[in-house]
Structure formats: structure tokens, C-alpha cells
Amino acid sequence: MELDLVVTTLARALAFSTPLLWAALGEIVVERAGVVNLGVEGMMILGALAGFVVAQTTGDPWLGLLAAMAAGGLTAALHAFFSVLLRANQYVSGLALTIFGLGLSGLIGRSWVGRPLTNPMEFVDVPILQSIPVLGPALFQGQYALSWLGLLAAIALWFVLHHTRLGLTIRTVGENPAAADAAGVRVLTVRIWTVIFGGVMAGVAGGFLSLAYRPSWGQGMTNGLGWIALALAIFALWDPLRAIFAALLFGTFFTLSFSLQAYFAPQLLTMMPYLFTILALTVIALRKGAGAFGAPEALGEPYSRGER
Amino acid sequence: MTWKWEPRGEPTAALVWGVSLGAVAFAMILTGILFAFFGVAPIPAFVTIVERTILDARGLSEVVRRSIPLMLAGVGLTLAFRARFWNIGAEGQLLIGAVAAAGVALFSGLPATLLLPTMFIAGFLAGAAWGLGPALLKVRLGVNEIITTLMLNYVAIYIVRWLINGPWKGRSMAGFAYSDMFDPAAFIPTLGATRLHWPTLLLAILAALLVTWLLARTRFGFEVRMMGESPEAARYAGVDFFRTTLILVLVSAGAAGLAGVGEVAGIHRRLVDPGSLSIGYGYTAIIVALLARRNPLAALVTALFLGWVAASGDVMQVALRLPSQITGVTQGLVLLSVIGAEPLLRYKLVRVRKTQPPTAGEVA
Numbered sequence: 001m002e003l004d005l006v007v008t009t010l011a012r013a014l015a016f017s018t019p020l021l022w023a024a025l026g027e028i029v030v031e032r033a034g035v036v037n038l039g040v041e042g043m044m045i046l047g048a049l050a051g052f053v054v055a056q057t058t059g060d061p062w063l064g065l066l067a068a069m070a071a072g073g074l075t076a077a078l079h080a081f082f083s084v085l086l087r088a089n090q091y092v093s094g095l096a097l098t099i100f101g102l103g104l105s106g107l108i109g110r111s112w113v114g115r116p117l118t119n120p121m122e123f124v125d126v127p128i129l130q131s132i133p134v135l136g137p138a139l140f141q142g143q144y145a146l147s148w149l150g151l152l153a154a155i156a157l158w159f160v161l162h163h164t165r166l167g168l169t170i171r172t173v174g175e176n177p178a179a180a181d182a183a184g185v186r187v188l189t190v191r192i193w194t195v196i197f198g199g200v201m202a203g204v205a206g207g208f209l210s211l212a213y214r215p216s217w218g219q220g221m222t223n224g225l226g227w228i229a230l231a232l233a234i235f236a237l238w239d240p241l242r243a244i245f246a247a248l249l250f251g252t253f254f255t256l257s258f259s260l261q262a263y264f265a266p267q268l269l270t271m272m273p274y275l276f277t278i279l280a281l282t283v284i285a286l287r288k289g290a291g292a293f294g295a296p297e298a299l300g301e302p303y304s305r306g307e308r
Numbered sequence: 309m310t311w312k313w314e315p316r317g318e319p320t321a322a323l324v325w326g327v328s329l330g331a332v333a334f335a336m337i338l339t340g341i342l343f344a345f346f347g348v349a350p351i352p353a354f355v356t357i358v359e360r361t362i363l364d365a366r367g368l369s370e371v372v373r374r375s376i377p378l379m380l381a382g383v384g385l386t387l388a389f390r391a392r393f394w395n396i397g398a399e400g401q402l403l404i405g406a407v408a409a410a411g412v413a414l415f416s417g418l419p420a421t422l423l424l425p426t427m428f429i430a431g432f433l434a435g436a437a438w439g440l441g442p443a444l445l446k447v448r449l450g451v452n453e454i455i456t457t458l459m460l461n462y463v464a465i466y467i468v469r470w471l472i473n474g475p476w477k478g479r480s481m482a483g484f485a486y487s488d489m490f491d492p493a494a495f496i497p498t499l500g501a502t503r504l505h506w507p508t509l510l511l512a513i514l515a516a517l518l519v520t521w522l523l524a525r526t527r528f529g530f531e532v533r534m535m536g537e538s539p540e541a542a543r544y545a546g547v548d549f550f551r552t553t554l555i556l557v558l559v560s561a562g563a564a565g566l567a568g569v570g571e572v573a574g575i576h577r578r579l580v581d582p583g584s585l586s587i588g589y590g591y592t593a594i595i596v597a598l599l600a601r602r603n604p605l606a607a608l609v610t611a612l613f614l615g616w617v618a619a620s621g622d623v624m625q626v627a628l629r630l631p632s633q634i635t636g637v638t639q640g641l642v643l644l645s646v647i648g649a650e651p652l653l654r655y656k657l658v659r660v661r662k663t664q665p666p667t668a669g670e671v672a
Contacts, residue, residue, distance in 0.1 A: 038454065042640075078644070088647035091394055091454065092598055096643035099591060103636020107346050110631050219633055224462050231455045267470035274462040277455065278441075285449035 003134065009255050010138035014147050015213060017251030019044070019205035021150045023229035024236065024243050025157055026201025032161060032238055033194040034174035034298040037079050038094030041226030042101020043199045047072040047206025049105045052217040053112060061121045061211045065146075065204065068211070072203020073196045075101060080195040084188055087302035102220060112217045120215030121145065144212045146204065151244055153201075158240040170194060174296035177303040187303050202226065224274070231277040235284060238296065250276065313655040324601065324653060331649040332599075332613070335641040342637060348628060356627050357620045369502035370622065373575070375615025376505065377402065377567035377589040379512035382596030382607040384563030387519050387556050389602045391535040395557065397442065397457025398564040399590025400464035401435040403582055405565025406572035407468060408434030410487060410579040413494035413572075414476065420493035427494060428511075428569050435565015436558040438464065443557035447550045461590065468582045476579060487579035496574035505574025508566070512608070515563055519604040522559075532556055564590060587618060587632065595643050614639070 023040050030037050037043075050071035055064025075097060082093040126140040126148060140148065161167035169190060172180040177187045205225070210217055232250065236243035250273060257272040319327075340350035361367040381398040388395040409427040412418070418426055438460060445451035471487070478488035496505040523529035531552045534542040542549070571585055572578075579585075592614050599613075600606035621635035 082644060082648055086648055086651055088650055092643065092647050095396070095594065096640045096647070098640075099595075099636045099643065100640020101636075103633050103638070103640055104342070106631045106633030107342070107348075107637055219631060227455070227458050231459070234452060234455065265470050265474050267466045267473060271463050271466035271470075274459040274466075277459045278445075278451075281451045281455060282445060282449065285445070285451045 007134060007138045009252060009259075010135075011141075011143065012255040013248055013251030014139055014143060015251075016254050017247035018144065018147045018150050019208045019213065019225055020229050020232055020250060021154065021205075021243060021247040022146070022208065023202045023205035023226060024232040024247060025150075025154055025240055026198035026205075027230055027233040028236065028238050028240055028243060029157060029161070029170065029201075030194050030198035031233060031299055032174045032296055033170045033191050034177060034296055034301065034303070035079075035083060035191050035195055036090045036094060036300045037076065037083075037097070037195060037198055038091055038230065039075065039079050039097025039101065040094075040198075040202050040229050041222055041224065042098035043072040043075045043202035044101075044206035044209070044222045044226045044229075045105045045220070046075050046101045047203030048210040048221060049109045049112070049206075049217060050203075051207035052117060052210040053109075055119065055211055056112070056115070056117060059119045061117070061119060064211050065207045068207030069200045069203040072199040072201070072206065074199070076196050076199020076202070077192075079199070080192040083302065084191045084195065087304060090300050090302070098226070106219050109217055109219065113219065115216070117211065117215035117217075121212035144208070146208045146212060154240045154244045161240065171296070174298055177298050181303075181305060191303070202229075205229065228273060228277055231281060234295075235277075235280045237284070246280075249280075310660060311657050312660045313651075314658050315654060316656045319653040327649050327652050328599065328601075328646060331645040332642055334649075335638065335645040338641050338645070339638045342641075348630065353624065353628060357623050360623045360627070361616060361619050366502060367619065367623075369499065369504045371612070371616045371619040372509065373502070373504045373615075374618040374622075375611045376508050376512055376570055376574075377586070378593050378596050378611035378614055378618075379608055380508070380515060380567035380570065381564040381590055381593035382600070382611050383512065383516045383519055383604045384560035385593050385597035386600060386602045386604045386607050387523070387532065388560040389536075389597055390523065391532045391553065391556050392539075393443070393446070393553060393557060393560075394454045395439065395442075395457050395560055396454050396594065397439065397460050397561070397590070398567075398593045399586060399588065400457070400461035401438045401561040401564035402568040402571070402586055402590050403461075403464040403468055404438045405431035405435040405568030406585055407464075407471065407568075407579065408565070409569040409572050410476070410490070413490040414487060414579075420491075423491070423493045424496065424573070427573055428566060431565040431569035432562040433565070435568065436562035438565070439557045439561025440554075443553055447553045465582045468579065468585065472579055472581065478578065485581060486576075489578045490573065494573055495577055496570065498574065503575055505570055508570035508574055511566060511570075512611075515566070516604045516608050519559070523604070528552065528555060564593070567593075587621075588636075592618065592639060595639055598643065599646055617642075 023044060027037060027040060047068035051064040051068030054067035055061045079093050079097050082088045083090040121144055123142045124145045130136045130140040169185055173185060173187050173190045181187050206222060209221060232243060232246050236246040253276050254273050257269045260269060343350045343353060361371050381402060385395060385398060408430040412427045412430045442453045442456040445456055446453040472485045476487045478486055496507055498505050531547045534547055535552060567589060576585065596607050596611045596614055599610040617635055617638050621632055624630045625632050
């Protein structure tokens with residue numbers, strides 16, 4: 001009986017954490033290259049809409065996912081253009097992306113509201129792994145493919161960032177762009193492509209929402225998840241493996257808070273993930289000491305050759 | 309013969325205005341194209357909007373009343389942004405200000421003459437308190453204020469929802485989620501039959517003057533500008549970051565709290581759903597402050613412009629049956645084209661003979 005509770009809590013936590021993980025992984029890579037993109041929420045919502053529209057029209061949720069990725073990537077390209085090429089303030093550009101994305105999705109999506117997706121993504125079981133006690137049924141039985149693909153993506157990204165030449169290049173661009181430039185790395189090119197990659201990942205996160213988690217389209221359906229993903233990237237200290245645990249922690253906490261429904265008003269429970277985000281950042285800061293988050297050195301600073 | 313970008317000195321006021329207006333016009337045209345693309349004929353829509361906002365007295369009053377919260381919150385943000393404190397939390401500060409004012413109006417039992425002043429003070433203090441946490445976390449622990457102020461927006465939204473569904477749910481409003489109507493003594497007076505609550509408008513103008521004075525004439529303002537322009541120099545000059553940040557956030561967040569008082573006591577006159585209480589004023593105020601180039605007096609003008617955009621959104625919702633979120637399209641495009649035009653202020657295009665074409669880095 002109690003074991004059942006653990007299993008269902010874990011299973012729900014994994015589902016809830018999936019969009020957070022995908023979006024946070026993208027942002028981790030982007031920030032590792034020295035760019036902040038506050039437009040996660042905007043890229044996610046456009047991804048969610050594009051995914052839904054294509055899946056509804058073609059009947060294939062996986063085609064929908066491709067569309068979601070493309071939409072996220074295209075939106076991110078705007079950010080790359082303004083903040084990397086034109087060296088505009090990254091915070092402002094990202095924020096503009098979020099405002100624009102929420103608005104545009106409202107305009108385009110107005111005729112699609114309130115119709116459930118006819119052919120959503122289905123649950124899958126992972127052979128072999130599903131027979132592991134406790135963890136098997138929780139994580140590998142009756143879950144969305146994107147949930148465990150997210151875990152795989154995290155491991156893959158960790159490997160790329162820390163054990164390949166490409167990862168070293170990306171990290172150098174974020175830590176010391178001038179040195180990377182001197183070593184022959186095309187800093188702006190690296191930044192542009194990482195920003196677009198981050199958008200594609202946010203697109204997956206949005207697609208997961210509209211194609212699997214809540215197979216439908218609703219105005220503003222991302223509901224701040226993009227912002228939580230941004231906090232998650234910091235909470236995970238820009239490490240993809242830590243992001244898995246951070247996302248699962250958020251998911252577990254969120255799921256658990258719903259078991260308290262008998263004691264608290266639902267509005268107070270819905271507030272929890274947001275409060276928990278602040279709490280998590282505070283705990284990290286207290287443990288690490290002021291200003292010692294270990295953020296990439298050149299985070300948030302536009303780069304141009306020959307300045308300073 | 310080729311063209312080359314060259315850095316220029318401090319841009320003149322005329323250039324700043326010219327480029328900003330050009331960028332805004334560019335954004336409006338892009339909005340029109342997007343609308344056309346997604347099935348809304350832009351020119352008839354634009355004509356309808358102008359007829360019902362600018363050419364109509366009642367419409368005009370709607371433009372101004374929409375801009376009041378944007379002025380208050382926007383002026384506050386110009387101060388925060390001067391010091392590079394990226395307060396994204398004006399939305400939550402506004403909502404909590406409204407909650408405090410509603411609390412005073414519903415439960416204080418104060419005499420009529422004291423009621424409104426107390427509501428404004430409570431709103432200011434509550435908004436300021438909502439900004440206090442992120443300010444402390446930022447200066448003491450280095451926690452990113454963008455994330456914390458933003459998360460508190462959602463917390464504020466759910467606090468309002470909880471109050472109007474639970475403890476403050478109105479007795480007379482069975483089935484609907486809002487509080488009881490305030491006592492008429494708690495209504496902010498409006499201009500004639502319009503919804504233009506002019507005392508709040510006066511307050512906004514006063515706030516802009518006050519912040520201008522603070523920035524230009526006081527030691528505090530000097531420290532704020534120094535923190536923003538050159539934190540290193542500020543440290544050497546012995547600026548107390550802790551104290552200065554705390555004060556500037558209190559003023560900035562308090563102003564947003566006042567905006568909330570204006571909305572709840574000037575427009576709705578009871579605590580309503582956060583989605584109707586604020587149509588994203590706190591976020592739009594960020595655009596107001598940035599478009600004003602962090603100048604509090606200019607923020608009054610940009611707030612009027614974005615108030616017009618919001619009022620146009622209302623017209624489109626009623627006349628063209630479009631969802632309210634679409635004002636975000638205009639807002640986002642304005643913001644993007646303004647930052648995209650920024651290089652024009654820092655560089656000029658000059659004609660030169662036989663030179664290397666500029667690299668991407670130099671152009672930007």
C-alpha cells in the first residue's frame with residue numbers, strides 16, 4: 001500500500017518534471033555558451049501550439065513534435081539575432097520573446113482552443129527496465145516516451161559538455177570568449193547555434209505539454225513552467241546530470257503537495273512550485289556562499305572582438 | 309566607395325526620439341502584417357481602433373486609465389533598472405498592493421476620511437514588502453533577482469485567487485469568485501462617468517517628478533546611477549550597496565503597489581480575479597521603463613503609448629473578437645524593434661573609400 005504510493009508519486013513526478021527537464025537542459029547549454037535566454041516561456045508556448053496544430057492536422061503526434069522543435073528553434077533564432085549579432089541586452093531580448101510568444105500563440109491559436117487532440121502520444125513501457133522493483137513500475141511503465149528520452153538527453157548532454165571537444169568549445173565560449181576567439185573558435189557562430197539548440201529543446205518541452213501531458217491547446221498553457229525551467233538551470237548549477245535530480249525533486253514536491261489537498265486550499269498548493277523555486281535557490285546560495293554560484297564567467301555579456 | 313559603421317558620441321535627444329519613434333512605427337507595421345497573415349485585415353482593424361480610442365472621448369479616457377498603472381509601475385522600474393536591479397516582479401507587487409488596499413477597505417472599519425489614504429499607504433507598503441525578499445536575497449546571497457521577483461508574481465496570483473475563493477469570498481456574490489463590494493468611501497473618485505480615477509493619475513505624475521528629483525539631485529540618486537553604470541567605481545567610492553538597493557527596491561516595488569490600489573479601488577471596487585485585476589500591467593511596465601530609456605518623466609509618455617496599445621486590445625476583443633493576449637504581439641515587437649534599433653544610436657553609417665568590409669562584430 002505504501003509502496004504503491006511511492007510508485008505513483010514517483011511516476012507522476014517524472015511526468016511533471018519532463019517539460020521542466022527538456023527546457024532546463026536547453027537553457028543549460030545556452031548559458032554554458034554565455035548567453036541568457038529569458039524567452040523559454042515564449043519558445044515553449046509557440047512549440048506547444050505548433051505541435052498541437054500539426055498533430056491535429058496530420059494525425060501524427062511525432063510530426064507535431066518536429067513542428068514544435070522547429071517553432072522553438074525559429075523563435076530562439078530571433079533571440080540569437082538580437083542578442084548575439086546585434087549585441088542587444090540579453091535580458092530584454094529574452095523577455096520580449098516571452099511576451100511576443102505568448103501574444104502570437106494567442107493570435108494564431110484562437111481557433112484551436114478547447115478541442116482535445118484526437119491522436120495524442122501514448123504511454124510506453126520500456127522492456128527489461130520495467131521489471132526493476134519499485135523504480136521499474138514508477139519510471140519505465142506507463143510513461144511517455146519523452147519522459148525517459150529526457151533522461152537520456154540529459155546524460156548525452158552531460159557527456160557532450162564535459163567529455164568532447166565540442167563541449168569544451170561551448171564552455172570556453174561561455175567562460176572566456178576572448179580566449180576562445182584567439183584560439184580560432186568562431187564565438188558568435190557557437191553562440192547562435194547553442195541558442196537555437198536551446199529553442200529546439202524548449203520546443204520539445206512545449207510539445208510534450210500539448211501532445212502528451214495535456215493533449216489539447218489552451219491560451220497560456222505553459223503557465224510559467226518556462227520560468228521554473230530557467231530557475232532549474234541555476235539550481236542544477238548548469239550541470240545536465242544534476243538537472244535530472246533537480247527536475248525530479250521539483251516534480252516530487254509538486255506531486256506531494258497535491259496529496260495535501262485535504263488540508264490546504266488548492267490555490268495555496270499550486271503556489272508551491274514557485275515558492276519552492278525561491279527556496280531552492282536560497283538553499284544553494286547559503287551552501288555556496290554569496291556570489292559563488294559558479295556561473296559561466298561571461299554569462300549575459302555580449303561578445304565583440306576588439307572591445308576592452 | 310563603400311559604407312562603414314563608425315561609433316558616434318552621445319546621441320542627441322532628437323536622434324533618440326527619431327530612432328525610437330521609427331522603431332515603434334516599424335513594430336506597428338510588422339504587427340499589421342502579422343495580423344493580415346493570420347486572418348485579421350489590418351487596415352479596417354486599425355481604423356476601428358483609432359475611431360474608438362483616439363477620436364472618441366470615452367475611448368480616450370480608457371487609454372489614459374489603462375496607462376495609470378503603467379505609469380506608476382513603470383516609473384518605479386526606471387529607478388530599479390538604473391541600478392541594474394532587474395525587477396520583473398511589478399505584476400506581483402501590484403497584486404499584493406491591491407490585496408492590502410482591499411483588506412483595509414473591507415475590514416479596517418476606518419472613518420471615511422481616513423480610508424482612502426490608509427489604503428494607498430497599505431498598498432505602497434505591501435508592494436514594497438513584496439520586493440524586499442528578492443532585494444535581500446540579491447544583495448546578501450547573490451540570488452538572481454529576475455527569477456525570484458518573477459516567481460513571486462505567481463505566488464501573488466494564487467494568493468489573490470485563494471482569498472477570493474476562500475476567506476474573502478463575498479457573501480453577496482454567491483457562486484462568483486470575488487470579494488464583497490467596498491464601501492463607497494473606499495472608491496477612488498473618477499472623472500465624470502468615465503473610469504479615469506484621476507487622483508491615482510496625479511499620484512503617478514508626482515511619482516515621476518519625485519524619482520526624477522531623487523536621481524538628479526540627491527546622493528541616493530547619484531549612488532543608484534553609479535551602481536548601474538559602474539559597479540566597480542561605486543564600490544571604490546564606498547557606496548553602501550545593501551542600503552541603496554534596499555531603498556530603491558522599496559520605492560520601485562511600492563510604486564507598483566500603488567498601481568494595484570488604483571486598479572482595485574478606482575476600477576473594480578472589490579478584489580477580483582488577478583487576470584482581470586491586472587492585464588499584465590507589471591510586465592508591460594517593463595517595456596514602459598525600457599522604452600523610456602529608464603527616464604522617469606519619459607516613462608509617463610511611453611506609458612500613454614502602451615496604455616493606448618492595451619486599450620486597442622480591448623477594442624479588438626470587443627469589435628473583432630480577438631483574444632486579449634494578442635496585445636503581447638505588439639508589445640513584444642515594439643520591444644524587439646527598439647533594442648534592434650539601438651545600434652543606430654551608437655554607430656553611424658559613413659561613406660568611405662576602399663576599406664575592408666566591416667566584420668559582424670564591428671557592425672553590431
